Amino acid sequence: MRIAIVLLAFALAPDEEVRRLQRDAILIDTHNDAPMRTRAGFDIGKTAAFGDTDLVRLRAGGLGAQFFSAYVPASMVAANQSAHRALEMIDTIRHDIVARHPNRFVLALTAADIVEAHRAGKIAALIGIEGGHAIEDSLRLLRDYYALGVRYMTLTHSNTNGWADSSGDIRKAGVKHHGGLTEFGRSVVREMNRLGMLVDVSHVADDTFWDVMETSSAPVIASHSSCRALTPELRNMTDDMIRAMAKKGGVIHINFACSFLTRQPAVNEARKALQKKTAARLRSKSSEEHEVTLMVKTELERGKGVPVPATIGDVLAHIDHVVKIAGVDAVGLGSDFDGIDCAPAGLEDVSKYPNLIRALLETATRCAYCGPRRRSPENRVRSYFENSLARTVANRAATLRSSRAAIEA
Ligand SMILES: [Zn+2]
Numbered sequence: 001m002r003i004a005i006v007l008l009a010f011a012l013a014p015d016e017e018v019r020r021l022q023r024d025a026i027l028i029d030t031h032n033d034a035p036m037r038t039r040a041g042f043d044i045g046k047t048a049a050f051g052d053t054d055l056v057r058l059r060a061g062g063l064g065a066q067f068f069s070a071y072v073p074a075s076m077v078a079a080n081q082s083a084h085r086a087l088e089m090i091d092t093i094r095h096d097i098v099a100r101h102p103n104r105f106v107l108a109l110t111a112a113d114i115v116e117a118h119r120a121g122k123i124a125a126l127i128g129i130e131g132g133h134a135i136e137d138s139l140r141l142l143r144d145y146y147a148l149g150v151r152y153m154t155l156t157h158s159n160t161n162g163w164a165d166s167s168g169d170i171r172k173a174g175v176k177h178h179g180g181l182t183e184f185g186r187s188v189v190r191e192m193n194r195l196g197m198l199v200d201v202s203h204v205a206d207d208t209f210w211d212v213m214e215t216s217s218a219p220v221i222a223s224h225s226s227c228r229a230l231t232p233e234l235r236n237m238t239d240d241m242i243r244a245m246a247k248k249g250g251v252i253h254i255n256f257a258c259s260f261l262t263r264q265p266a267v268n269e270a271r272k273a274l275q276k277k278t279a280a281r282l283r284s285k286s287s288e289e290h291e292v293t294l295m296v297k298t299e300l301e302r303g304k305g306v307p308v309p310a311t312i313g314d315v316l317a318h319i320d321h322v323v324k325i326a327g328v329d330a331v332g333l334g335s336d337f338d339g340i341d342c343a344p345a346g347l348e349d350v351s352k353y354p355n356l357i358r359a360l361l362e363t364a365t366r367c368a369y370c371g372p373r374r375r376s377p378e379n380r381v382r383s384y385f386e387n388s389l390a391r392t393v394a395n396r397a398a399t400l401r402s403s404r405a406a407i408e409a
Contacts, residue, residue, distance in 0.1 A: 017361065018354045019062065025382040026064035026118045027353065030152075030253040030332060031128070031202075031224035033339030035068045035089050036290055038096040045101050050291075050298035052337035055104055057351035058123055064385070065114045065124035067223065068093045069339065070150065072131040074159035074168075083141055086134035090127055090148050098125050109149055128200065128223060131157035132164055137184065139191050152198035152223060155181075155188070155208060163188060165205035167234040180207035181215065189215045201225075201245075202235070202255075202334075209241055219249035224334035226260040226318045227252075233260055239325050246330035251387045253334025254318045258310040258342035261318060267309040274300065275341060293341050301348050310344040312359050319384065320363065328380055332387045357381060 034053040038044055048054040058066065070089035076082040098105045106117045108124035117124035127148075132155040135141040145153070158168025160175055163185035169175045181189065189212055192199050199216050201209050202225045212220055222245070228236035235255075237245075242252055255261075259268065278296045286292055300306045322331035337343070337350050346355045364377035 015354065015358075018357045021357060021361070021378060021381060022062035022064070022354075024378075025385045026114060026124075027062055027357075027385045028065040028067075028114070028332065029063060029337075029350075029353075030067045030221065030334040031069055031130075031255070031336050031339070032066050032350070033069050033071055033336065035092045035097070036071060037294075037338065039088055039092040040288055040291070043100070044097055045104075051294040052297075052335075052340075052343070052349035055101060057349055059104075060351035061349075061353035062357075063123055063350060063353065064118045065108060065126060067126045067128045067152065067334075068097065070127055070129045070134070071339070072129065072134045072157070074131070074133070074157055077133050077159065077161070082131075082133045083136050086129060086131075086145065087148075089129075090145070090150065093125060093127050094149065107149055109151065126151050128152040128154070128198075130154045130203075131159075131161075132188065133157070133159065133161040135188070137162045139187065142188065142191055142197075143195065146195045146197050150197060152200045152221065153192065154200040154202050154204070154223060155185070155212070156203050156205075158203060160205070165208045166203055167205045168203065170205040170234065177205075180205070180211035186211065186215045190217075192216075193218045201237075201241075205234075206238075206241075209237075210244075213244050213248065216248070219251070220245055221250055221332075222252045222334075224253055224255040224336040224339075226255050226257075227321045230318055230321055231260055231263050236260055242322055242326050242330065246326035251330055251332045252322055253332040254315060254322075255340075256310075256315060256335045256337070256343050256347060257340040258308070258344065261310040261314040261344065264309045267307045270307055271300075271309060271342065274306065294338065297341050297343070300342075308345040309342065312344050312346045312356055315344055315347065315356060316359055316363050319360070323380075328383045329387055331384055333384060360384065 032053055037051060045055050047056055070086055072082050072085045076085045098107045104122060105125045106122045108114045108117055108126050114124040127150045129150050132153060155164045156166035158166055160166045160169050160177055163182045165177045165180060189199055193216055199212060199220045200223045201212055201220055202222045222237055226236045228238045237252055275296050278299055279292055282292050282295045319331050360381045361377050364380040
């Protein structure tokens, strides 16, 4: 049997093996910021001149399911526009991405919808809110967002809100912190559990994370974070956090941002200077700072001799680290494409996923610590693709249980 598998592997061109895996398993990415662009008028069906995501490249990348981020900038709080922006972002995912391209995308609300979309040859589009300030301290808004299709929410973005501390300002003097979650924050987590909306701990402060662990009855995800043991960034998760999350069935989805994957300050400094210079030149082309950042990223990728501080090997190292400390079922992929200013060489945009998958297949073959009863390379990579799908199912089951308990109480 094993010989047959080896022969089969040789008989297939490398790309074909990757494609077969992408047909058999569903590649799920839990964080993509393309909706920031579609809200501003970009048609995802047209080939983008800059940025990381469009329909052609999503298909080239073999994405089975994509969580699109309904990102609400922290600046919306002072402008009293948080809910307004959240609703606009949800609309652009539903209207500009899914409804405009009904033959390519389907809005997925359940794990079964994801499986069905894959079977139909379409990309499952899911909605995740980024920034808990979107609910404006109201469980009613949280329930409205769920009704509109939101299936995860990062409790904070880079700003501490009225009920949860953020890693983004935890060291900033003058910001009123709560020491984690407030009592209302805990009720947000419980309501998310009851609804079946995944609690996302990417961006939260460490104290918030531990309060979530104590409060949540369902598995928790980090939709786009990497490992702090490898890159000491507060946005990344410590080994204790990853283990605690895994123990409760949770998954960390590795973020592809160079600064979260590698600590090469010298190269990063050089790149930063180049980014600044290029941005100054391109700023006249768009009034949206986010678009300028993406234009700079694309231009630097196309230029010659630009140092890229991270490689696909760095992504593998982060995945491998999670597998080593918490197991194969604890890791997934959350690229953060269209939200990052630098991606690893060879993994520049959504179309490059096959390069990562090829590398994953090769390293999965050489897993030294996986034991004699380790899974086949294909099955390990399938886990990385689908762990979040399994958690969506588990989350639903937990929800049904807690709903029943609520009814019986
Ligand atoms: Zn983010």
